Amino acid sequence: MSYSLAKGTLVTMIGEAVLQDRLIKVLTKLGVSGYTIIPAQGAGSHGRRMGDIAGYNTNVEIKTIVTSDRSDQLFEDLKPLQSTHALIAFRQTVEGVFD
Amino acid sequence: MSYSLAKGTLVTMIGEAVLQDRLIKVLTKLGVSGYTIIPAQGAGSHGRRMGDIAGYNTNVEIKTIVTSDRSDQLFEDLKPLQSTHALIAFRQTVEGVFD
Amino acid sequence: MSYSLAKGTLVTMIGEAVLQDRLIKVLTKLGVSGYTIIPAQGAGSHGRRMGDIAGYNTNVEIKTIVTSDRSDQLFEDLKPLQSTHALIAFRQTVEGVFD
Numbered sequence: 001m002s003y004s005l006a007k008g009t010l011v012t013m014i015g016e017a018v019l020q021d022r023l024i025k026v027l028t029k030l031g032v033s034g035y036t037i038i039p040a041q042g043a044g045s046h047g048r049r050m051g052d053i054a055g056y057n058t059n060v061e062i063k064t065i066v067t068s069d070r071s072d073q074l075f076e077d078l079k080p081l082q083s084t085h086a087l088i089a090f091r092q093t094v095e096g097v098f099d
Numbered sequence: 100m101s102y103s104l105a106k107g108t109l110v111t112m113i114g115e116a117v118l119q120d121r122l123i124k125v126l127t128k129l130g131v132s133g134y135t136i137i138p139a140q141g142a143g144s145h146g147r148r149m150g151d152i153a154g155y156n157t158n159v160e161i162k163t164i165v166t167s168d169r170s171d172q173l174f175e176d177l178k179p180l181q182s183t184h185a186l187i188a189f190r191q192t193v194e195g196v197f198d
Numbered sequence: 199m200s201y202s203l204a205k206g207t208l209v210t211m212i213g214e215a216v217l218q219d220r221l222i223k224v225l226t227k228l229g230v231s232g233y234t235i236i237p238a239q240g241a242g243s244h245g246r247r248m249g250d251i252a253g254y255n256t257n258v259e260i261k262t263i264v265t266s267d268r269s270d271q272l273f274e275d276l277k278p279l280q281s282t283h284a285l286i287a288f289r290q291t292v293e294g295v296f297d
Contacts, residue, residue: 005273010288014135024241034286036212036257037239041136043123059135065288075104075196082196088133090109090164090195096288097273097280113234140235142222158234174203174295181295187232189208189263189294 008065010094011074014042015087017058026077027064034098035064044086057086065098107164109193110173113141114186116157125176126163133197134163143185156185164197206263208292209272212240213285215256224275225262232296233262242284255284263296 013023020037027035042059066074071091081087112122119136126134141158165173170190180186211221218235225233240257264272269289279285 005289008288010290034242035240036259037254038137038236038259042134044133061135061137065286078196088164088195088197090107090193090197091104092109092191092193092290094288094290096286097276098286098288137236141233143232160234160236177295187263187294187296189206189292189296190203191208191290191292 005095005097006099007093007095008098009068009071009091010063010065011071011089011091013062013078013087013089014040014059015081016085017060019081019085019087020060020062022081023060023062023078026074026081027062030066030070030074030077032064032066032070032074035062037062042086044088065094065096068093104194104196105198106192106194107197108167108170108190109162109164110170110188110190112161112177112186112188113139113158114180115184116159118180118184118186119159119161121180122159122161122177125173125180126161129165129169129173129176131163131165131169131173134161136161141185143187164193167192203293203295204297206292206294206296207266207269207289208261208263209269209287209289211260211276211285211287212238212257213279214283215258217279217283217285218258218260220279221258221260221276224272224279225260228264228268228272228275230262230264230268230272233260235260240284242286263292266291 038061040059137160139158236259238257239254
């Protein structure tokens with residue numbers, strides 16, 4: 001290939017839609033300017049929330065690609081939100097063109 | 100870091116929207132209570148289905164994080180649906196906070 | 199397990215919604231017939247574009263599973279679009295049932 005691909009850490013956060021602004025604030029504080037937002041429906045194991053309404057919760061999926069170090073910090077920053085809301089987050093190494 | 104991240108297997112299923120309820124039944128039977136549903140459009144290599152309508156199919160993407168063993172069982176359980184419908188499924192190892 | 203899972207390369211492209219038809223043309227030229235399209239909102243580090251409108255951009259996420267070799271070619275083919283538009287692309291190895 002005539003160019004090299006970068007390595008990055010894709011972090012995916014899925015939580016209650018009401019968290020969207022707070023998640024973006026966490027990202028912005030961390031200096032992350034690029035992210036993707038996708039509306040979703042969810043069913044979670046957080047029983048206390050599933051009983052609130054019939055059917056599914058309105059969720060949001062937010063993805064960003066950051067360095068591995070920054071993803072460590074991001075997981076730390078998400079902890080307060082995770083203690084009070086239905087919010088999962090996971091990461092994977094990816095290779096590609098993103099900047 | 101002051102806490103450790105869990106390892107899990109992210110399974111993504113993408114298929115015809117009409118499969119949504121059946122996929123959730125498969126997950127529920129397997130004891131999976133957390134999953135995310137995202138509406139999608141798809142074009143597939145399953146030619147017989149692509150000719151049915153002009154343009155794209157209405158698809159659905161359903162994601163869940165389970166143990167590796169449970170993902171084995173999930174792939175088994177999807178086989179009957181895959182023999183009759185356009186449905187792909189794939190898995191990846193992820194690390195994060197989800198429960 | 200009574201059957202074996204295939205290995206593939208999941209390529210995810212996220213870009214301005216206006217790129218959708220061009221991205222599909224790239225895929226079709228490459229002989230890729232199966233892909234999934236999900237509408238998204240995005241904020242990018244491509245400052246020149248973020249100033250165009252208030253709030254988020256309308257983005258599209260297109261995913262496909264191909265061979266590793268074909269993903270190399272796909273990244274090459276995306277280069278012209280990436281030089282003029284906000285478009286990221288990344289790949290990951292996945293295991294599953296898809297064809």
